[in-house]
Amino acid sequence: MAEHVILFAGPMGSGKTTAIETLSDIEVVATEAANTERDIVDKPTTTVALDYGEIVLGDEEKVRLYGIPGQRRFDFMWSILRERAEGMILLVNNDAPDAIATMIEYLDEFGELYERGGVVIGITRTDISRTPAVADYSRALAKARPGLVVPVLGIDPRSAEHMRMALMALIINIEMRETWSTREAETV
Amino acid sequence: MIGEGVDLYGGRRRGSLRGWIVEQQTALHNDISTERDAVENEQPVGWTSAAIAVHSILQIPIPMFLRLEPAGFGPITIDFRHHAFEWGTSLRDFPDEPATVLVETEPTTATEPPIFALPGQDLDRLLWTMGLHSFQDDRAFWLRPGDHYRLTRWPDLTSLDHTIDQMRMIAMLGNISLSVDQLAEAADVELAVAQRLVNALSLMGVIDSAIEAQARPVDAPAPAPSRGLFSRLRAKLGL
Numbered sequence: 001m002a003e004h005v006i007l008f009a010g011p012m013g014s015g016k017t018t019a020i021e022t023l024s025d026i027e028v029v030a031t032e033a034a035n036t037e038r039d040i041v042d043k044p045t046t047t048v049a050l051d052y053g054e055i056v057l058g059d060e061e062k063v064r065l066y067g068i069p070g071q072r073r074f075d076f077m078w079s080i081l082r083e084r085a086e087g088m089i090l091l092v093n094n095d096a097p098d099a100i101a102t103m104i105e106y107l108d109e110f111g112e113l114y115e116r117g118g119v120v121i122g123i124t125r126t127d128i129s130r131t132p133a134v135a136d137y138s139r140a141l142a143k144a145r146p147g148l149v150v151p152v153l154g155i156d157p158r159s160a161e162h163m164r165m166a167l168m169a170l171i172i173n174i175e176m177r178e179t180w181s182t183r184e185a186e187t188v
Numbered sequence: 189m190i191g192e193g194v195d196l197y198g199g200r201r202r203g204s205l206r207g208w209i210v211e212q213q214t215a216l217h218n219d220i221s222t223e224r225d226a227v228e229n230e231q232p233v234g235w236t237s238a239a240i241a242v243h244s245i246l247q248i249p250i251p252m253f254l255r256l257e258p259a260g261f262g263p264i265t266i267d268f269r270h271h272a273f274e275w276g277t278s279l280r281d282f283p284d285e286p287a288t289v290l291v292e293t294e295p296t297t298a299t300e301p302p303i304f305a306l307p308g309q310d311l312d313r314l315l316w317t318m319g320l321h322s323f324q325d326d327r328a329f330w331l332r333p334g335d336h337y338r339l340t341r342w343p344d345l346t347s348l349d350h351t352i353d354q355m356r357m358i359a360m361l362g363n364i365s366l367s368v369d370q371l372a373e374a375a376d377v378e379l380a381v382a383q384r385l386v387n388a389l390s391l392m393g394v395i396d397s398a399i400e401a402q403a404r405p406v407d408a409p410a411p412a413p414s415r416g417l418f419s420r421l422r423a424k425l426g427l
Binding site for chain 2: 004055057058061063117130133134135138139141142149150151152153154155161162164165166167168169171172173175176177179180181
């Protein structure tokens, strides 16, 4: 069976579990535990190992959706899943303190995926905090990692339309990058 | 035509600015190759005149207000300092071909208060829609024939009405420089569809252009219909 692994990363409270629930064909397997950092994000539980959902494409193909924990003390899970991942949707909540720096920090952790064009950045909670603007993230990205343009989208993780769009943007960007880098290599 | 219509900003004059913009328009027209002589003799109308005004203002290092009034749809006010606009009409009701669009400009300063309550609406949404509806199926006046284009940032597609083909073309331009002809061929769409997209992205300022000789020497068209995961997901999701 063909499998594709897509990660959902981002800080606690950015909407990873909700995003997977929105996209998944199956009931999401969630590993939630009491949130011990309610001073940072005021929600009762948070993901400690991973969340898991699936999109089923016929009998022979699956897209596996893994949400990785937002708290850094669980970041051993990041390295396990990073190896298998084809792409990542990085969610950053716009109301987080220094959200743009948080985005750059995550991209440093997942630099290899980023270089393959395998990253979409979804800015969440823009209804709660209108700034920074989505374009501000793109500009910061262009400065921090010039030469590669990845999709940066304002996203509501509860919206099926938004999540489908983010997933499609991720996959088409990976496919285009693979296609053109192969052709560039052939040309040189 | 720029400068026509009533002065909405308390009668402050903007004659020299108007002259500057007309000069820019004229220069843009003259820069374009002679194959467009026929077009040059026509006055831009509708959204085309508005797009030219917006593009000209974006080149000016002076803060500026712009008011557009498509006939019958109420005024659109743009504050470029805040990348925002205000319009009583929803973009869902955007008129494809208004009989006229009055255009008025007004210089401001960095410190002058906004002319509508912020944050307003994201200007990208208006520029995207306007760009797709300007110049009919032709090249925007400021674009040069044969140029290659490369994306500098993805537009926020969740806030823009778009098609899957437009998303594919944006992904292509994010990964390689392509001319409009190459883009149309690679995406397997009509030339006019690719041209309208490039016009819109250019108006939004999210693509760079380079003359053909400076573009990377990849003999473009390859992809066309995707048979990969993208196409299977597209089918699954009914997009």
